[in-house]
Structures are given as C-alpha cells and as structure tokens.
Amino acid sequence: MTSDTAQSSAKRRLSLILAGGLAGVVVGLAGVYGISLLLGKSAIDPACRPAVEAAQRISPFARGEVAAMTAAARPIRLPDMSFRDATGAERSLADWRGRTVLFNLWATWCVPCRKEMPALDELQAKLGGADFEVVAVNIDQRDPEKPRAWLKEVGIERLAYYADPAAKVFQDLRQVGKAWGMPTTILVDGAGCEIGTLAGPAEWASEDAIKLVNAALGRTQK
Secondary structure, eight states: OOOOHHHHHHOOOOHHHHHHHHHHHHHHHHHHOOHHHOOOOOOGGGGHHHHHHHHHOOOOOOOGGTTTTTEEESBBOOOEEEEETTTEEEEGGGGGTSSSEEEEEEEETOOHHHHHHHHHHHHHHHHTTTEEEEEEEEEOOTTHHHHHHHHHHHHHSOOOEEEETTTTHHHHHHHTTOSSSSSSSEEEOOTTTTEEEESSOOOOOHHHHHHHHHHHOOOOOO
C-alpha cells in the first residue's frame, strides 16, 4: 500500500468515527423537537405505506436492549445499495425485495461492531428464514481477508458474508440521513423502505430484540 493510499484510507476511517459523535445529537433532537421536523413535510412514497404500519407496530417494542431503535415516522425508500457476497458476486438491497431485512454495517476496527456480531449471528439463527434475514455488510478498506478471518475466529457461522471495501454503502446511507457512525442498523421492509433505524450497538439476540423484529414481521407476540 502506498503512503497516499494509506492516508486516504485513514481519512475515510476517521470520517466514519467522527460521524458517530453526531448520532447522539441527532437522536436527542428527534426526541425534543419531533422526528417530523427533521424529516420535513414531504409526502410518503406510496410504496412505503406498509412500512408506516410496520414502524407503528415496532414502536412499543423499542425498549430495553433495543431502546435506541427509532421507528420511522415518515419511512423513506432506501438507496439500492450495492456490495459483494462471499463469492465476489455483486449484490444489492433489491435482491431482498419481498423480505424484511435487518441491514447492518460493521468493520473490524469498530469495537462496538465486533461486540454485537455474535448477537446478530444468533438473531439470524433464531428468526432467519423465508421472510427475514440479517444482512451484515463489512466495510473494512484494507485487508479484505481480515474480516473473514475474524468471523471464522469468533465462530460467526449463520450470517452470510457481504462486503463493500469502498464503504460506499455507508456514504449512500449518510446522504439520506441514515448513517452517522458505526455500527449502523436499519430495519427494512420488503419494498426497500425504512421501518426503523438504530445508531450504535444493540443486544440483538435479546428477548427485546426478538419481540421488536417479530413485531416488524407482523407476528403475534407471545
């Protein structure tokens, strides 16, 4: 790696880290002034109307271990982000149309990301299926083998491997106000619309998280 490339990579990583500091400010403003003021008064995309209902269903379950989840007051259709799978084939969010997705961005240099990965793996084991999948996209920008090795080392076996070494998925989400730091996790409905967003880590294998995801799927809570 040349010095210029290393400096460029370091700057991108610094940008992601610094951006995380804004997450708390945004969440605070949403609570004080109302999320509608942050999102404006634009009409809801007709394709996202089912996401409105899903957001209303999860709102009462945003508590405990997933209290930081913000249900979308005015869901937006997310960018059709592109990344690659374990074989190197190009994938995009559109590949999951018709399924609810917990879309997560992570990196090995992000300590909170590493901490929550086993829980995401367990969530996939518990709820993954024809109507739901945890899609965790790695954005390491240096050694592409490092995240693979780390996942194997800690025993992450249920999550499919997806990566975007250019970290464009983070920039795409940041442009629509849905990524401020790492990790970033978004519940997405089958039309590619936001149901809710959580900035920072969470205990995704907890009973609170299971109830929240089941609510998003419209499943009867026990």
